[in-house]
């Protein structure tokens with residue numbers, strides 16, 4: 531039988547993170563313990579848990595490195611950014627996840643970080659900032675414009691210049707791209723989204739193949755206490771077992787909805803890298819194993835967009851993404867997202883039947899355009 535290193539991601543998602551001992555339960559059960567009798571492997575609840583270890587084993591195998599589980603994506607990001615020395619120069623996407631940007635500016639005011647906000651889809655602009663930079667933070671696809679950064683080239687260049695590189699891989703998941711293989715120092719996840727996949731928990735992770743970086747993150751988690759809940763870790767791994775089938779179906783539906791939205795009279799523009807007309811289609815096709823299940827589309831303005839969200843009956847108006855439920859959000863409603871077109875709606879495509887989703891969207895679109903005229 532093929533060794534685990536040669537397994538396909540679908541197999542890893544099911545087979546990794548298990549206890550192979552005779553008589554062991556098939557799934558590592560959640561161990562609810564703050565403390566343990568002396569003489570064992572863990573000792574205290576903040577130092578480790580079998581459910582975290584199982585989750586880390588599976589996610590590490592999917593990304594091709596060693597994972598450290600955190601309480602949520604923000605805790606994972608904070609653990610990575612906490613390594614920065616005072617005055618360090620940091621390159622980050624001007625449209626990075628809102629929480630990442632907020633954390634960076636808070637840190638910058640405390641320890642004089644030099645922040646360089648860039649459009650990560652413009653390779654030359656990113657490369658020009660690299661000399662002297664301590665950290666290159668990347669997201670691709672970007673949120674919510676779904677632009678694609680040229681990750682293989684950027685990560686290789688960062689490696690050459692001795693710059694630590696981190697990719698927030700929340701939108702793509704390890705099924706669509708594995709940044710460590712392109713030379714990234716680390717990958718960060720909000721496991722709250724696709725990995726957990728059921729909108730019922732918060733979790734995060736950092737994955738790296740650098741042993742010292744890994745050990746430092748574990749130390750940081752222990753000292754700062756950003757530990758995941760035991761039940762969360764158990765549920766998140768349970769969700770990851772079905773990630774490949776969920777994502778395949780969600781992505782297929784996303785492609786179908788994106789194509790239909792692009793033909794609808796009330797829609798001005800669709801952002802989806804899977805559309806052959808998309809600005810970044812060729813780049814995505816070259817470097818990714820799929821286009822994902824996030825679709826953004828623009829209507830005339832904020833009022834139209836809000837009317838559409840209220841007219842929807844099946845699709846849920848809510849923030850966040852990556853669950854089995856299709857959700858929609860006008861991103862421009864948040865302070866800090868002023869660069870997002872006001873009429874842009876971000877759709878996180880779930881597992882409902884595509885015909886029901888399209889019927890809901892089409893009805894809401896025509897209702898909203900009728901109200902506007």
Ligand SMILES: *Cc1c(COP(=O)(O)O)cnc(C)c1O
Nearest residue numbers: 602603604627698700720722733
């Ligand atoms: C949600 C999200 C985060 C933050 O993760 P939490 O689990 O909410 O703390 C970070 N990055 C991206 C891209 C996200 O979507």
